[in-house]
Amino acid sequence: MTLKKQLKDDLTAAIKARDEIRSSTIRLTLTAITNAEVAGKEARELSEDEVRAVITREAKKRREAADAFAQAGRTESAARERAEGEVLAGYLPQPLGDDELAALVAEAVKEAAAGGAEGPRAMGAVMKIVNPKVAGRAEGGRVAAAVKRALVG
Numbered sequence: 001m002t003l004k005k006q007l008k009d010d011l012t013a014a015i016k017a018r019d020e021i022r023s024s025t026i027r028l029t030l031t032a033i034t035n036a037e038v039a040g041k042e043a044r045e046l047s048e049d050e051v052r053a054v055i056t057r058e059a060k061k062r063r064e065a066a067d068a069f070a071q072a073g074r075t076e077s078a079a080r081e082r083a084e085g086e087v088l089a090g091y092l093p094q095p096l097g098d099d100e101l102a103a104l105v106a107e108a109v110k111e112a113a114a115g116g117a118e119g120p121r122a123m124g125a126v127m128k129i130v131n132p133k134v135a136g137r138a139e140g141g142r143v144a145a146a147v148k149r150a151l152v153g
Protein backbone atom coordinates (compact mmCIF):
# COMPACT_ATOMS: atom_id res chain seq x y z
CA MET A 1 0.00 0.00 0.00
CA THR A 2 1.35 3.40 -0.90
CA LEU A 3 1.89 6.01 1.76
CA LYS A 4 -0.70 8.32 0.20
CA LYS A 5 -3.29 5.51 0.11
CA GLN A 6 -2.51 4.70 3.73
CA LEU A 7 -3.04 8.35 4.69
CA LYS A 8 -6.42 8.37 2.93
CA ASP A 9 -7.49 5.13 4.64
CA ASP A 10 -6.34 6.44 8.02
CA LEU A 11 -8.24 9.69 7.43
CA THR A 12 -11.44 7.74 6.86
CA ALA A 13 -10.84 5.71 10.02
CA ALA A 14 -10.05 8.85 12.06
CA ILE A 15 -13.22 10.58 10.86
CA LYS A 16 -15.31 7.53 11.75
CA ALA A 17 -13.66 7.39 15.18
CA ARG A 18 -14.25 11.14 15.60
CA ASP A 19 -10.53 11.65 16.32
CA GLU A 20 -10.33 15.37 15.60
CA ILE A 21 -6.55 15.83 15.99
CA ARG A 22 -5.69 12.83 13.82
CA SER A 23 -8.24 13.64 11.12
CA SER A 24 -7.29 17.32 10.85
CA THR A 25 -3.56 16.51 10.79
CA ILE A 26 -3.96 13.89 8.06
CA ARG A 27 -6.30 16.17 6.11
CA LEU A 28 -3.72 19.02 6.20
CA THR A 29 -0.95 16.62 5.17
CA LEU A 30 -2.96 15.28 2.24
CA THR A 31 -3.59 18.89 1.18
CA ALA A 32 0.16 19.59 1.31
CA ILE A 33 0.78 16.49 -0.83
CA THR A 34 -1.84 17.60 -3.35
CA ASN A 35 -0.33 21.09 -3.46
CA ALA A 36 3.09 19.57 -4.16
CA GLU A 37 1.57 17.43 -6.93
CA VAL A 38 0.03 20.39 -8.73
CA ALA A 39 2.99 22.74 -8.23
CA GLY A 40 5.03 23.48 -11.31
CA LYS A 41 4.03 23.52 -14.95
CA GLU A 42 1.98 20.32 -14.94
CA ALA A 43 0.35 18.09 -12.35
CA ARG A 44 2.05 14.79 -11.53
CA GLU A 45 1.88 11.94 -9.04
CA LEU A 46 4.50 12.16 -6.29
CA SER A 47 6.82 9.21 -5.66
CA GLU A 48 6.93 7.52 -2.24
CA ASP A 49 10.13 9.42 -1.37
CA GLU A 50 8.56 12.74 -2.36
CA VAL A 51 5.45 12.00 -0.26
CA ARG A 52 7.72 11.09 2.66
CA ALA A 53 9.59 14.40 2.15
CA VAL A 54 6.29 16.32 2.33
CA ILE A 55 5.34 14.50 5.55
CA THR A 56 8.80 15.24 6.99
CA ARG A 57 8.39 18.92 6.13
CA GLU A 58 4.96 19.00 7.79
CA ALA A 59 6.33 17.28 10.91
CA LYS A 60 9.16 19.81 11.10
CA LYS A 61 6.62 22.65 10.88
CA ARG A 62 4.75 21.13 13.83
CA ARG A 63 7.93 20.85 15.93
CA GLU A 64 8.91 24.45 15.20
CA ALA A 65 5.39 25.72 15.92
CA ALA A 66 5.27 23.75 19.20
CA ASP A 67 8.57 25.33 20.27
CA ALA A 68 7.35 28.80 19.35
CA PHE A 69 4.07 28.32 21.23
CA ALA A 70 5.91 26.95 24.27
CA GLN A 71 8.24 29.95 24.34
CA ALA A 72 5.26 32.29 24.10
CA GLY A 73 3.60 30.54 27.04
CA ARG A 74 0.76 29.08 24.97
CA THR A 75 0.96 25.57 26.38
CA GLU A 76 -2.38 24.41 24.98
CA SER A 77 -1.39 25.30 21.40
CA ALA A 78 2.08 23.78 21.91
CA ALA A 79 0.52 20.53 23.14
CA ARG A 80 -1.74 20.37 20.06
CA GLU A 81 1.21 20.91 17.71
CA ARG A 82 3.18 18.17 19.51
CA ALA A 83 0.20 15.80 19.21
CA GLU A 84 -0.02 16.54 15.47
CA GLY A 85 3.72 15.93 15.16
CA GLU A 86 3.31 12.54 16.84
CA VAL A 87 0.59 11.60 14.35
CA LEU A 88 2.92 12.47 11.46
CA ALA A 89 5.86 10.65 13.06
CA GLY A 90 3.89 7.43 12.68
CA TYR A 91 4.23 7.73 8.89
CA LEU A 92 7.98 8.38 8.91
CA PRO A 93 10.86 5.93 9.30
CA GLN A 94 12.45 5.65 12.75
CA PRO A 95 14.91 8.52 13.23
CA LEU A 96 18.58 7.63 13.51
CA GLY A 97 20.07 7.54 16.97
CA ASP A 98 23.26 9.47 17.71
CA ASP A 99 25.39 6.31 17.62
CA GLU A 100 23.94 5.16 14.28
CA LEU A 101 24.44 8.62 12.76
CA ALA A 102 28.04 8.80 14.05
CA ALA A 103 28.77 5.36 12.52
CA LEU A 104 27.34 6.38 9.12
CA VAL A 105 29.31 9.65 9.20
CA ALA A 106 32.56 7.86 10.16
CA GLU A 107 32.06 5.45 7.25
CA ALA A 108 31.41 8.37 4.86
CA VAL A 109 34.53 10.20 6.12
CA LYS A 110 36.65 7.10 5.38
CA GLU A 111 35.06 6.84 1.92
CA ALA A 112 35.75 10.53 1.19
CA ALA A 113 39.32 10.21 2.49
CA ALA A 114 39.87 7.30 0.09
CA GLY A 115 38.84 9.69 -2.68
CA GLY A 116 41.44 12.23 -1.57
CA ALA A 117 39.23 14.56 0.49
CA GLU A 118 40.37 15.32 4.03
CA GLY A 119 40.08 17.96 6.72
CA PRO A 120 37.28 20.53 7.05
CA ARG A 121 37.30 21.15 3.28
CA ALA A 122 35.95 17.62 2.79
CA MET A 123 32.59 18.65 4.30
CA GLY A 124 30.82 18.78 0.91
CA ALA A 125 32.21 15.44 -0.24
CA VAL A 126 31.24 13.72 3.01
CA MET A 127 27.74 15.26 2.98
CA LYS A 128 27.24 13.99 -0.60
CA ILE A 129 28.06 10.47 0.57
CA VAL A 130 26.09 10.49 3.84
CA ASN A 131 22.90 12.35 2.79
CA PRO A 132 21.40 9.54 0.65
CA LYS A 133 22.04 7.07 3.49
CA VAL A 134 20.21 9.14 6.12
CA ALA A 135 17.48 10.61 3.91
CA GLY A 136 14.33 11.15 5.94
CA ARG A 137 15.84 9.68 9.10
CA ALA A 138 17.86 12.68 10.35
CA GLU A 139 17.57 16.44 9.87
CA GLY A 140 20.16 18.14 7.71
CA GLY A 141 21.47 20.37 10.48
CA ARG A 142 22.04 17.40 12.76
CA VAL A 143 23.86 15.52 9.97
CA ALA A 144 26.03 18.57 9.17
CA ALA A 145 26.97 18.95 12.85
CA ALA A 146 27.95 15.27 13.05
CA VAL A 147 30.07 15.56 9.89
CA LYS A 148 31.76 18.70 11.20
CA ARG A 149 32.55 16.94 14.53
CA ALA A 150 33.99 13.96 12.67
CA LEU A 151 36.16 16.11 10.40
CA VAL A 152 37.42 18.60 12.99
CA GLY A 153 37.49 16.49 16.14
